[in-house]
Amino acid sequence: MTALHEQTVIGFIGTGVMGKSMAGHLLQAGYRVLVYNRTSAKAAELVSRGAEVKERVADLAREADVVITMVGYPRDVEEVYFGTHGIFENAKTGTYLIDMTTSTPSLAKRIYEQARDKEMHALDAPVSGGDIGAREARLTIMVGGDADTFERVRPILERMGTNIVLQGPAGAGQHTKMCNQIAIASNMMGVCEAMAYARKAGLNPESVLKSIEAGAAGSWSLSNLAPRMISGNxxxxxxxxxxxxxxxxxxxxxxxxxxxxxxxxxxxxLYDQLAASGEENSGTQALFKLYDR
Known part of the structure; x- marks a missing residue:
């Protein structure tokens, strides 16, 4: 099956920390990009680069050939897709739907089934790589859905990421993202404990990091987030x-x-404890604060 052409109109819903960079890469690639964000100010930079802001999800859905969603929570995904003024009630037949939010496998399957019933095409495609990966278009994208749909939208996904794998049927992308988050969860505790230990031992944390990130302890979190912990960012x-x-x-x-x-x-x-202390809007590296007391 041939890929979508460059005249494809892409609607991007959710232009936050990561979504802004992701939508920006699509603009840079020459696509016409429509954007919607509940806080319209967050889309201002994209609009200055040529994106067209839409006041409602319905307006975006009616005009787009491909709709990408990158919102916060499963409840937001459900509202955007199934609400009265949402995607399913307003998008045209044949629209490609790509949910890149980290959401539940069960909701991904529900979206897929509704899309199929309405003669649309849906993929769940959560990502990993954080703000750095989004900014540098090096995201890992974990995809669930039909192989032919995946191949049609692959060129779009390749504008945002480099490690793009079709994991299986609908929901498989979300299950894979859960594997990713499970691995990160314990790793983040280890990174924080290692950096706290270095400080308590009177070592130079930057020097310690230089040694251990190149060995068996190496990980994305250690290389990318430990420096932020050390600098207090x-x-x-x-x-x-x-x-x-x-x-x-x-x-x-x-x-x-x-x-x-x-x-x-x-x-x-531990993260619940961190959030209760007022850090819910901080980056995940703030877990270090629980250790570095």
């Missing part, structure tokens, strides 16, 4: 509140599959 590349949401989804899915995830449970408790 807790600005969000990925919000604490959104990571808590993701861990909650993963815990619920694991429970349904009768899988024990003690590392994930501990990380969730």
């Amino acid at each position: 807790f600005e969000p590349g990925f919000y604490v509140k959104h990571f808590i949401k993701d861990m909650g989804i993963a815990l619920e899915a694991a429970k349904e599959m009768e899988l024990d995830t003690p590392g994930l449970e501990l990380a969730k408790r």
